[in-house]
Amino acid sequence: MEILFALVGLSIGALVNWLADKLPVYAHDPLRRPRRDRALCDFCGRPRWRLPWLPVVSTLWQGGRCPHCGAPLPLRDVLVQLGLAVVFAAIWARYAPAPLPIALASLYAALFMLIAVIDLEHRLILDVVILPAIGLALLVILVAPGWLSSLYDHNLQTLLEQQGRPGWLVGGVIGFVFFLLAWLLGQRLYGPGALGQGDIKLAAFIGLITGFPLVIIALVGGILAGGIISLVLVVTRLRSLRSAVPYGPFLILGAALALWSGAQIIQQWWGGLR
Numbered sequence: 001m002e003i004l005f006a007l008v009g010l011s012i013g014a015l016v017n018w019l020a021d022k023l024p025v026y027a028h029d030p031l032r033r034p035r036r037d038r039a040l041c042d043f044c045g046r047p048r049w050r051l052p053w054l055p056v057v058s059t060l061w062q063g064g065r066c067p068h069c070g071a072p073l074p075l076r077d078v079l080v081q082l083g084l085a086v087v088f089a090a091i092w093a094r095y096a097p098a099p100l101p102i103a104l105a106s107l108y109a110a111l112f113m114l115i116a117v118i119d120l121e122h123r124l125i126l127d128v129v130i131l132p133a134i135g136l137a138l139l140v141i142l143v144a145p146g147w148l149s150s151l152y153d154h155n156l157q158t159l160l161e162q163q164g165r166p167g168w169l170v171g172g173v174i175g176f177v178f179f180l181l182a183w184l185l186g187q188r189l190y191g192p193g194a195l196g197q198g199d200i201k202l203a204a205f206i207g208l209i210t211g212f213p214l215v216i217i218a219l220v221g222g223i224l225a226g227g228i229i230s231l232v233l234v235v236t237r238l239r240s241l242r243s244a245v246p247y248g249p250f251l252i253l254g255a256a257l258a259l260w261s262g263a264q265i266i267q268q269w270w271g272g273l274r
């Protein structure tokens, strides 16, 4: 069954690739059509995959090259689809047969993948993606907050359900306020553009879906990941100290950590401190 669900991830990955091409263009100018067709080679303009309905298989089979001119094919399509296939298989292995956490975790995975790809390629977190996500999270908190806690083990679930709606909303506020302050500080220290306003909205969304206290793990995890990877990039001189690094993917790493292992982390820390 994991294999079957991995295939679902593979297909959702194709959808994410398609949206990651369309949405930035659409958000920039709704009337313009995307410049290029992803099914055609950038260099020779001929079909880039021998099996266009199976781009992953086709890319691997062709050795990552255009069959006509030999130009290298973009790896993003393959990485997104294979990445989601692996994540979906892991989700199934962990949560099956409970349908609610499977649906929720898969939705988060696809959404986070889309946001990360667009942020890495365009340094943008699009309102057309993040605002509906925030709206949907608020709606779920209002209507069925129990859905959001279905991802966790029994202890944490009980805690989150005792907190009820305020716990989720406080999480959103913490994410929002923390990144608003970071954004203001970044403006002061580095001038405009150090952090995007999209990062503030993304932090708010992550706070809403992780809730308190997991939002702390998400934020600390994201900041640590961002700090460590930025440091590596600066030390290896791939980036200068002042050049901006898109922050969305780091926030997403932190969120994934909180959603996937937050319960164990809390147990270890609080269990250890007591």
Ligand SMILES: [Zn+2]
Pocket (backbone or CB within 6 Å): 041, 042, 043, 044, 045, 046, 066, 067, 068, 069, 070, 071
């Ligand atoms: Zn070609």
